[in-house]
Amino acid sequence: IKLTRHSFMVNRERAVDYLRTRDRLYVVDAFAGHDPQYRMKIRIVCSRAYHALFMSNMLIPATAEDLKEFEPDFVIYNAGKFPA
Secondary structure (H helix, E strand, O other): OOOOOHEEEEEEEEHHHHHHHHOOOOEEEEEEOOOOOOOEEEEEOOOHHHHHHHHHHOOEEOHHHOOOOOOEEEEEOOOOOOOO
8 A cells, every 4th residue: 555755744743743752762773684785774763662672683783883873774663552
């Protein structure tokens, strides 16, 4: 199902607004892809610890050295508990 840019932006803003209401957020900075030439920097922002743990297991964790200049290529806002 194709999603228009407007629909995407509305849903993204709703997710971000929901996450702003949470007392605690979990942020995972990691890499997708092993080869440094092709890897992507990913940031996951979520309200549930087990979602952050799952993504930590699925991606390559960023080291302290990596985090000094980490600018994500993609940001995933996981607002899974938000009632749609």
